[in-house]
Amino acid sequence: MTLKKSFSLSDRKDLDSQTEEEFNKFSKGSVDKTNNTAQLVKQLKDKSLPLIVTTIQKMSKAIQNNAEALDQYKTDKVVFIIDECHRSQFGDMHRIVRQYFNNAQYFGFTGTPRFEENQSQDGRSTADIFGRCLHTYLIKDAIHDGNVLGFSVDYINTIKAQNIDTETDELVEGINTDEVWLSDQRVELIARHITENHDKYTRNRQYSAILTVQSIPALVKYYDTFKKISKDYEHPLKVAGVFSYAANEERNEGEVDEAHSREKLEEVIKDYNDNFGTNFATDTFREYFNHISKNVKKGVKDNKIDVLIVVNMFLTGFDSKVLNTLYVDKNLKYHDLIQAYSRTNRVEKETKPFLKK
Incomplete structure (x- = not known):
C-alpha cells in the first residue's frame, strides 16, 4: 500500500519561540500555541503535501470537530513522527488520534523515554505505546x-x-x-x-x-x-x-x-x-x-x-x-x-x- 501522508506532531506545551520558528520555516503557520485548526485543515486538503507539521492538540481537535479533510486519510497508509514522545503521548489526545487512523504507523523520538521506573501516571512506558526501541544515542555518546x-x-x-x-x-x-x-x-x-x-x-x-x-x-x-x-x-x-x-x-x-x-x-x-x-x-x-x-x-x-x-x-x-x-x-x-x-x-x-x- 502506498504511503499517502506523513505527519510530524509536536506538543504545544513544549514549544518555545525558537522551536516554533524552526517548525514554521518548514511550513508557515503550521505550529503555534493555539488550538486553531484552520491551517491544519487547509494542509490536509492539499494532497500534494507529503509532510504536514502540526501539534497533537490541533490534530486531536480536528478529529473531534469531524473535519471532512481527514476522511481521506482514515484508512490510508500514513506515518506519524512524534517529537518529545515521553510527554504528550499518554493522554486522551494520543488515544483520539490512534482510534481515528486505522492504518497508521508511529515513530516516537525522545531523549528521555519512560521506563518501568518512571512510567506514566496510567502505568505505561514509552515501549508500551511505540514498541521496541529502534535506535539509541546516549548522552555519553553525544559527549x-x-x-x-x-x-x-x-x-x-x-x-x-x-x-x-x-x-x-x-x-x-x-x-x-x-x-x-x-x-x-x-x-x-x-x-x-x-x-x-x-x-x-x-x-x-x-x-x-x-x-x-x-x-x-x-x-x-x-x-x-x-x-x-x-x-x-x-x-x-x-x-x-x-x-x-x-x-x-x-x-x-x-x-x-x-x-x-x-x-x-x-x-x-x-x-x-x-x-x-x-x-x-x-x-x-x-x-x-x-x-x-x-x-x-x-x-x-x-x-x-x-x-x-x-x-x-x-x-x-x-x-x-x-x-x-x-x-x-x-x-x-x-x-x-x-x-x-x-x-x-x-x-x-x-x-x-x-x-x-
Whole structure:
C-alpha cells in the first residue's frame, strides 16, 4: 500500500519561540500555541503535501470537530513522527488520534523515554505505546562525539539534621515542608551563595543561569529575596522570573491562587520592563515569555538576564548556547532531571568547557 501522508506532531506545551520558528520555516503557520485548526485543515486538503507539521492538540481537535479533510486519510497508509514522545503521548489526545487512523504507523523520538521506573501516571512506558526501541544515542555518546558538553555537579547541603537517633533509620515524618525549605534564613542563604559565586560559575557573566524551584510561592520568595539583598552588592545580579497564573495551567499542590499569582507576576514583569526597556504586562504574557527566551539565548543588546527563576518552564525543549548554569532547589528525577540538566550543555566556544550545577 502506498504511503499517502506523513505527519510530524509536536506538543504545544513544549514549544518555545525558537522551536516554533524552526517548525514554521518548514511550513508557515503550521505550529503555534493555539488550538486553531484552520491551517491544519487547509494542509490536509492539499494532497500534494507529503509532510504536514502540526501539534497533537490541533490534530486531536480536528478529529473531534469531524473535519471532512481527514476522511481521506482514515484508512490510508500514513506515518506519524512524534517529537518529545515521553510527554504528550499518554493522554486522551494520543488515544483520539490512534482510534481515528486505522492504518497508521508511529515513530516516537525522545531523549528521555519512560521506563518501568518512571512510567506514566496510567502505568505505561514509552515501549508500551511505540514498541521496541529502534535506535539509541546516549548522552555519553553525544559527549564523546562533541555534540554536547560534559557535566560538573556541585551539591550543597542547606539542611543539617540535628539530634537524630543514629540507632534508628526512622526520621521525623513531614520534614520536607515549606516551613523548612522556604524559611527566610535558608532562602536568603542560597540567594547570597548564588550572588557571590555566580561570576565564577558563568565566567564573569559571559553565560546565563536558570534557578528552578518547586512551586510558584517558592519562585516568588526567591525573587523577593534576590531583590532585597541586591542593595548589599556592588554588582547585583539581573534576576527575572516567569510562571503562569492561568487557571487552566497545571499547578503544584499548595501554589497561590490565580488572583495573587497574577498580581505578583505583574510586579515581576514591571521590574523586567525597568531593567530591559520593555513594556509588557500579564495581558501580553506570551510576548513577555518570548522576550525572556531571546534574552536568555542571546541577551538583549548585551543586556541580559543573569538568573531566570522558573518552576517548570524552560526546563524542556529550550536550547541556549549562552546558558551554562543550572541552580536546582527542587526534587528532580528520571526524565525531568535529564531534561533539566540538558538545557545548559549546548556547545558554544572554548570558554564554556562544561556545564556547572
